[in-house]
Amino acid sequence: MAGHNQFALLKQRRFLPFFIVQSLGAFNDNIYRQAIIGLLFYLGVGTAERTLYTNLAPALFILPYFLFSALAGQIAEKLEKQRLIVITTMMEIAIMSLAAVGFLLQNMPVLLLALFCTGLQSTLFGPVKYSVLPSILKPEELTGGNGLVEMGTSLSILTGMIAGGLVFVLAGSHGPVVAAVAIIALALAGNAAARMMPRVDAGAPELKIRWNPLSESLAVLRLAKKQKAVRNAILGVSWFWFVGTVLTSQLPSYAVVNLGGEPTLYIFALALFSIGTGTGSLLCEKLSARTVEIGLVPLGAFGISAFLLDLYFARAGTATAQGLSLAQFVQQPGSARIIVDLLGIGLFTGFFVVPLFALIQSRTPKSEMSRVFAALNIQNSGFIVLAAVIGLLLQLKQLTLFGHTVPMPGLSIPQLFLALAIANTLVAIWIFSIVPEFLMRFLSWLMVRTLYRLRVRGIEANVPDEGAALLVCNHVSYMDALILAAVVPRPVRFVMYYRIFNIPVLRWIFRTAKAIPIASPKEDAGLMQRAFDAVDAALAEGELVCIFPEGALTRDGGIAAFRSGVEKILARRPVPVVPMALKGMWASMWSRRDSRLGRMRVPRRFRANVEVVAGTAVDGAATDAAQLEAAVRALRGDDA
Incomplete structure (x- = not known):
C-alpha cells in the first residue's frame, strides 16, 4: 500500500478507456453548449432573444434526467455495461451529427433539439458511469478511482467551456464548421475508447424493465432510501450540486460587479474552483489511506463553509475598479485572498463529494447500484433546478404575484455566498446528527x-x-x-x-x-x-x-x-x-x-x-x- 499511486490506474485497461470515455463526454458536452452561446453572439441575436435561448438551453438539457433516469437505471442494471457504454457513445455520434447540421445551417431549433437529445444520452450514461466502478476496481481503489473521475470531470467541464467559448472567437466565420467537426470528432473518439473497455457483467440481467416513468421514478427513489447511510450520502451529493450550482451560476456577474474584471474573468474564477475540486478529489486517496473514509465528509463540509464565509468578507461590496484584465486583477490588493478562497472551496468540495460516491458504491448491492444512481440523478436534477430558482429569488428586491407586490431579500452576490455558507453549515450539522457515522469516522x-x-x-x-x-x-x-x-x-x-x-x-x-x-x-x-x-x-x-x-x-x-x-x-x-x-x-x-x-x-x-x-x-x-x-x-x- 505504501508504494501505491492512484495514477497507476490510468495505465490499466480496466480503468483507462472508461476514464477517457467519461472525460471526453463531459468535454464534448461543454464545448457544444458554449459553442451554442458563441453562435448566438456570432449571429448578432438581440439581448432578449439571447437571454431566452441561454435560459432555455439548461432546461432542455436537464429535462431528460427527470423523465428518463428511472428507465436509464433499469437498462444499466439489465445490460452488460461495456456494451451499454458503446451504445450510448454511438448515440452521441448520431446526436452530435444532428448538432453539426444545426451549426452548419446556423439553425437554433435544430441545435436545441440536439441539446435535448444530449441530455437524454447523458441520462442513459449517468447510472452506468458510477455503477461500473465497483466492478472494475477493488474496494481499496474506490476512493482513488472516484477521485480520478471527479478530477477528470471537473477539468473536462472547465476546458470544454473555455474551448467552446473560443470557437467563434478564434475561428471567426469558420466557427460553425470548426464546431461541427470538433463535436463529431470527440464523439467518435469516445466511442473508440468505449470499444477498448473490458466486459463488465450486468448487475441484474434478469430484471424486468418497467416503462412507466412516474411510478418507476418513485420506485428507484424508494430503493435509494433503504440504507440510512446511503440515503444521506445521496442527499449529500445532491447538496454538493446545489452549492456548486449557486456558486458557479453567480461567477459571471461576480467577476464583473464584485471583482471589477472583464466579462471573461469569470473563466479564471471558475478555473480556480475546478482546479481546487480536482486537487481535493485526488488528495482523498492519500488522506483516506485507500479506504472509503467518510470521515473526510465533515471536514469537506465545514471547510466549504469556512472558505465561503471568508469569500464574503474578502469582497463584501462592489469593486472600486472596472474592466480589469486577469493580470490587472491579480495585482489588485486582496486578490490573493479571493484566489485562495475559490481554490479552498473547490478543494474541500473534493473532500466532501468523493467519499460520498465511494460510500454509495461500497454499501449498495451490485444488483441495485445502477438504479440507486438513477435515483441520485433525479434528485440531483431537482436540487440543481431548486438552486437556480432560489439563487434568482434571493437576489430580487420584489416579486409581483397575481397583481400583488411581494418584498424579496434583494441579496448581493457576496451576501448570497454568506447565506450559502450558513445554509451549508446547517445542512451539514443536520446530516451528521441523523447519521452520526460520518462524524464518528x-x-x-x-x-x-x-x-x-x-x-x-x-x-x-x-x-x-x-x-x-x-x-x-x-x-x-x-x-x-x-x-x-x-x-x-x-x-x-x-x-x-x-x-x-x-x-x-x-x-x-x-x-x-x-x-x-x-x-x-x-x-x-x-x-x-x-x-x-x-x-x-x-x-x-x-x-x-x-x-x-x-x-x-x-x-x-x-x-x-x-x-x-x-x-x-x-x-x-x-x-x-x-x-x-x-x-x-x-x-x-x-x-x-x-x-x-x-x-x-x-x-x-x-x-x-x-x-x-x-x-x-x-x-x-x-x-x-x-x-x-x-x-x-x-x-x-x-x-x-
Whole structure:
C-alpha cells in the first residue's frame, strides 16, 4: 500500500478507456453548449432573444434526467455495461451529427433539439458511469478511482467551456464548421475508447424493465432510501450540486460587479474552483489511506463553509475598479485572498463529494447500484433546478404575484455566498446528527492520523473484498480498533472488552461503529452470550468481524495466549480467518508500557510509527486458537 499511486490506474485497461470515455463526454458536452452561446453572439441575436435561448438551453438539457433516469437505471442494471457504454457513445455520434447540421445551417431549433437529445444520452450514461466502478476496481481503489473521475470531470467541464467559448472567437466565420467537426470528432473518439473497455457483467440481467416513468421514478427513489447511510450520502451529493450550482451560476456577474474584471474573468474564477475540486478529489486517496473514509465528509463540509464565509468578507461590496484584465486583477490588493478562497472551496468540495460516491458504491448491492444512481440523478436534477430558482429569488428586491407586490431579500452576490455558507453549515450539522457515522469516522480519522504514522502490509492481498471473515489481532492499546478500522477498506465490527467499549468519547465512536461489547462469564455471562450471538449474526450477514483473542491489553508488550472464544465463534460459523498483527503500538500512546502518567508522555509517544500486517487467510474449520496465536506471532516478528 505504501508504494501505491492512484495514477497507476490510468495505465490499466480496466480503468483507462472508461476514464477517457467519461472525460471526453463531459468535454464534448461543454464545448457544444458554449459553442451554442458563441453562435448566438456570432449571429448578432438581440439581448432578449439571447437571454431566452441561454435560459432555455439548461432546461432542455436537464429535462431528460427527470423523465428518463428511472428507465436509464433499469437498462444499466439489465445490460452488460461495456456494451451499454458503446451504445450510448454511438448515440452521441448520431446526436452530435444532428448538432453539426444545426451549426452548419446556423439553425437554433435544430441545435436545441440536439441539446435535448444530449441530455437524454447523458441520462442513459449517468447510472452506468458510477455503477461500473465497483466492478472494475477493488474496494481499496474506490476512493482513488472516484477521485480520478471527479478530477477528470471537473477539468473536462472547465476546458470544454473555455474551448467552446473560443470557437467563434478564434475561428471567426469558420466557427460553425470548426464546431461541427470538433463535436463529431470527440464523439467518435469516445466511442473508440468505449470499444477498448473490458466486459463488465450486468448487475441484474434478469430484471424486468418497467416503462412507466412516474411510478418507476418513485420506485428507484424508494430503493435509494433503504440504507440510512446511503440515503444521506445521496442527499449529500445532491447538496454538493446545489452549492456548486449557486456558486458557479453567480461567477459571471461576480467577476464583473464584485471583482471589477472583464466579462471573461469569470473563466479564471471558475478555473480556480475546478482546479481546487480536482486537487481535493485526488488528495482523498492519500488522506483516506485507500479506504472509503467518510470521515473526510465533515471536514469537506465545514471547510466549504469556512472558505465561503471568508469569500464574503474578502469582497463584501462592489469593486472600486472596472474592466480589469486577469493580470490587472491579480495585482489588485486582496486578490490573493479571493484566489485562495475559490481554490479552498473547490478543494474541500473534493473532500466532501468523493467519499460520498465511494460510500454509495461500497454499501449498495451490485444488483441495485445502477438504479440507486438513477435515483441520485433525479434528485440531483431537482436540487440543481431548486438552486437556480432560489439563487434568482434571493437576489430580487420584489416579486409581483397575481397583481400583488411581494418584498424579496434583494441579496448581493457576496451576501448570497454568506447565506450559502450558513445554509451549508446547517445542512451539514443536520446530516451528521441523523447519521452520526460520518462524524464518528471524522473523529476517529483525526485521532489516528494525528497520533500515529501508519504503514500497512498485506491488507489488499489477504482481507477479502466481500463476504464474511473473522479478523484476529494482538491487543496492545485502547486505540487498536480505531487503527484497524482506518486501514481495512471494508467496515469492520469489533468485539471488545466492555470496559474499553465504555471509555468516555471512545464509547460514542465504538457504539456508532456498531462494536460488540463482551465480558467474561464471571463478570456478565449474559453480555458474553449476547456478544457471541451478535458476532454470529454479523458473520451470517457477510460482514467482517474483528476480535482480540487475548481478551485483554498486553501488560508486557508480548502476546498472551489466545483464549477459546475464537474457537466458539468458528464452531458456530467456520468462516475464513485473517491473522493480523500490530507492530510498534507498545511504544505509542495509550499502551500499558508506563505508568498512567507516562502513557501520555510527549513527544516520545506522539506520532509513533505503527505497522499493521495481515497474513494469508486460513480455513476457519481447520484451525484453532493456538494455531492462530502462532500465526499472529509470526506476523509480528521480534519488532513489537
